[in-house]
Amino acid sequence: MSTCADSAALRAHLDHPDRALEAHFDDCPPCAGLLRAVAADAGTAGRALRLLDEGAVAATADAAARVEVALARAAAVRQPAAPPPAPAPRAWLRPLAAAAAVVGVALVAVVTPGGQHAVAQLLDAFRSERLAVVELDVDEPDLEALAALGTVDVGDLGEPRPVDDVAAGEALAGITAPALPSTPDEVLASPPGEARLTLRATATNGVPAELDGASLVVSVPGAVGALYTDEVGNPHRVIGRSGVLQVTAEGAALEDLRAFLLGRDELPASLRQQLEGLADWRHTLPIPVPADGPAWQTVDVGGREGVAFGDESGLGAAVVWQDGSGITGVAGAMPVSEALALAASL
Amino acid sequence: MTDDRFAATFRREYPRLVGLAHRVLGDRAEAEEAAQESLLALADHPVADRPDEEVRAWLSRVCANRSLNRLRTRARAAARVAAVGAAELRVVPDDPADLAAAGDERERVRAVLAGLPERQATALLLRHAGHPYAEIADALGVAVGSVGVLLARGERAFRRSWEETPR
Numbered sequence: 001m002s003t004c005a006d007s008a009a010l011r012a013h014l015d016h017p018d019r020a021l022e023a024h025f026d027d028c029p030p031c032a033g034l035l036r037a038v039a040a041d042a043g044t045a046g047r048a049l050r051l052l053d054e055g056a057v058a059a060t061a062d063a064a065a066r067v068e069v070a071l072a073r074a075a076a077v078r079q080p081a082a083p084p085p086a087p088a089p090r091a092w093l094r095p096l097a098a099a100a101a102v103v104g105v106a107l108v109a110v111v112t113p114g115g116q117h118a119v120a121q122l123l124d125a126f127r128s129e130r131l132a133v134v135e136l137d138v139d140e141p142d143l144e145a146l147a148a149l150g151t152v153d154v155g156d157l158g159e160p161r162p163v164d165d166v167a168a169g170e171a172l173a174g175i176t177a178p179a180l181p182s183t184p185d186e187v188l189a190s191p192p193g194e195a196r197l198t199l200r201a202t203a204t205n206g207v208p209a210e211l212d213g214a215s216l217v218v219s220v221p222g223a224v225g226a227l228y229t230d231e232v233g234n235p236h237r238v239i240g241r242s243g244v245l246q247v248t249a250e251g252a253a254l255e256d257l258r259a260f261l262l263g264r265d266e267l268p269a270s271l272r273q274q275l276e277g278l279a280d281w282r283h284t285l286p287i288p289v290p291a292d293g294p295a296w297q298t299v300d301v302g303g304r305e306g307v308a309f310g311d312e313s314g315l316g317a318a319v320v321w322q323d324g325s326g327i328t329g330v331a332g333a334m335p336v337s338e339a340l341a342l343a344a345s346l
Numbered sequence: 347m348t349d350d351r352f353a354a355t356f357r358r359e360y361p362r363l364v365g366l367a368h369r370v371l372g373d374r375a376e377a378e379e380a381a382q383e384s385l386l387a388l389a390d391h392p393v394a395d396r397p398d399e400e401v402r403a404w405l406s407r408v409c410a411n412r413s414l415n416r417l418r419t420r421a422r423a424a425a426r427v428a429a430v431g432a433a434e435l436r437v438v439p440d441d442p443a444d445l446a447a448a449g450d451e452r453e454r455v456r457a458v459l460a461g462l463p464e465r466q467a468t469a470l471l472l473r474h475a476g477h478p479y480a481e482i483a484d485a486l487g488v489a490v491g492s493v494g495v496l497l498a499r500g501e502r503a504f505r506r507s508w509e510e511t512p513r
Contacts, residue, residue, distance in 0.1 A: 008494035011501070015479070041501040048455045048508055049474040052369040066378075071356045074382050075349070148495065 004031050006204050010038045149207055149264075150199040160188035160225060173222030175243045178328055178346040184226035184239075192222040192243065199257075211260060214252035221326060228332070237332030239346065244326050301343045310336045319343040347394035355394075355401060356385050363409045366475060370413035370459065372452055380416060384409040403484035406477070410468040410485075417460040458507045466500030473497055 005013070005021055013021050013035070025032040163169045166177050169189035194217060201212035221243025228237040249257050299308045299319065306321025317339040318331035330342050347355075360381055367377035384405055388394050393404045459467050465486055472482045473493075483490040 007498040007502075008491075010494075011498035012479070012491075012494035038498055038501075041498070041505045044505040044508060045470060045501040046474060048458070048504070049369075049470065051452050051455050052372075052474075067357055067360050070360060070378060070382055071353060074356060074386055075353070 003203055004028060005034075006202075007034060007038050009204065010035045011042065014039055014042055148205050150197060153196045153198070160190040160223060163187050163189045166224070166226065169224035169226075173224040173243070175222050175224065175241060175326060177224045177226065178239055178241050180226050180239060181342070181345065182228075185229040186227040187224065188227065189224040190222060193220045194218065195220055199260075206264070208260070211252050211257065214257060215250040216254075216257055217248045217250060219246040219248070237330070237334070239328075239330050239342075241328045242326050299340060301340070306343070308336050308340060310339070312336060347389050351394075352385075352389055355388070355398075358398075359402065359405050360385065363405060366406065366409055366471070367413040369471065369475060370410070370417055370456060372456060376416060377413070380409055380413045383412055400484065403481060406472060406481070406485040407468060407487075410471050411464060414460060414464060414467055414471075417456055421457065421460055454508075454511055458504055458511055461507055462500055462503055466496055466503060469493065469496040470500045470504060 003024075005024070009018075009021070010031070012018075025035060163172055164187070166180065166184070166187055169187045170177050172189040172191050174192055196215050196217050198213065198215040199207045199211045201207040201209050223240060223242035225238055225240030248254070296307055296309045299306050299321075301319060301321040304321045304323050306319055308317065308319045310317030312335040314335050315333060316331075317334055317336035318329060319336075319339045319342075320327065320329040321343065322328075328343075328346065330339055330346070332339070334342075363381035363384055364374075364377050367380040368374060371377050371380065387408060388401065388405060391404070393400060396404075459471065462470070468486060469482055472485060473479075477485070479490050479493045482493050482496075486493075486496070488496070
């Protein structure tokens with residue numbers, strides 16, 4: 001074997017030895033050295049993680065009975081008898097988790113350049129003019145594995161930072177904030193910036209030679225978010241806006257780069273199918289939502305198409321919409337109807 | 347998902363998921379909660395109607411993620427309490443006698459695990475619990491060839507953090 005192996009292949013070799021690779025080590029001291037380093041990492045992690053075996057749950061005589069008790073408890077939560085009993089602890093936690101996810105989605109879509117960067121890098125929206133929800137059946141796409149495709153330069157992009165007031169936020173972000181109903185307790189903002197993914201073809205990463213050196217250039221808009229806090233200082237409502245997200249291609253056609261990225265196994269198959277199904281992908285910004293996350297629906301916000309998340313429980317809701325100036329969103333601990341009314345008032 | 351299939355899946359997967367969660371959490375009651383939450387989430391998820399092996403992979407990922415999230419929440423709570431000068435939160439182990447011998451080391455392993463990116467931590471957890479590459483790939487929704495990437499990076503990050511974490 002004449003081709004040198006990367007650390008991933010060497011790690012797999014430790015579990016599933018490859019004879020050709022083994023022979024290659026005799027002639028290639030760098031690979032042999034890399035293998036020793038990978039083995040040392042694996043050995044350290046393996047020895048440490050084996051400590052958890054020692055404390056593992058032992059099989060006990062009452063194991064079967066414990067399963068039946070747990071099953072009965074789960075069945076009760078799953079199918080409450082009529083009239084419904086008081087919610088079990090799990091039933092409380094699930095909508096609470098959904099509420100947290102709602103706020104997270106809104107923040108990612110509106111005031112988090114990192115989130116927009118990630119979305120754009122993956123999904124190749126050319127210029128965001130409308131929004132579409134895509135459901136993720138995994139917690140997050142494998143961005144780290146995609147980074148192996150080349151180099152990622154995020155420049156000065158970073159998390160939004162606190163600023164003195166809305167005017168300072170607008171100055172930093174280079175956009176006009178929504179007309180707020182009252183003075184916020186805190187204002188966060190981030191400046192516009194640029195991120196760039198440049199593909200590099202190697203022997204193992206699957207990047208075709210014709211895309212070697214091609215770049216996706218993401219123009220990340222500035223963003224400003226107004227936070228309203230409760231009596232103990234926890235944020236319970238956020239109103240934010242960002243500019244228009246744009247992606248251009250250098251060294252290859254945007255469509256070719258998109259087709260290549262969507263063909264990668266690192267993206268879950270269900271996500272790829274949804275993205276490939278976006279008819280107007282050059283103008284549609286996908287909003288990733290966990291498949292077991294909050295309920296969502298498309299809504300009309302003053303004549304503009306948007307997406308609303310959450311329900312009437314008051315535990316959490318969000319509305320996000322796009323217009324000519326960018327993406328605007330509201331989120332907080334309120335019924336979704338209240339979030340819609342707030343959105344329409346801006 | 348029918349009641350019968352839910353019950354059959356529950357009986358088949360619950361002990362395995364409790365074992366997986368217990369590796370992460372070190373607390374039986376909390377591990378049982380994480381396993382039950384994962385199975386309840388399955389009941390409302392489209393994957394519930396897929397073949398058993400896909401259900402198993404989905405449950406592995408969800409249970410590992412939920413356990414890691416609980417571990418991180420526990421660490422944040424402990425840090426918050428410590429920050430205001432109160433006693434550090436500790437989880438009561440199943441067998442208090444173990445604490446002196448190996449409990450601290452296990453907590454150290456869990457702390458390092460909780461600090462890794464979620465996918466790397468899940469890959470390490472599943473691999474070192476004996477799951478084959480194909481199952482790990484299914485659980486994480488990646489190609490089998492990507493499992494080596496996640497393991498190599500995860501183990502490198504684990505070792506670095508392990509060597510930096512005070513005993």
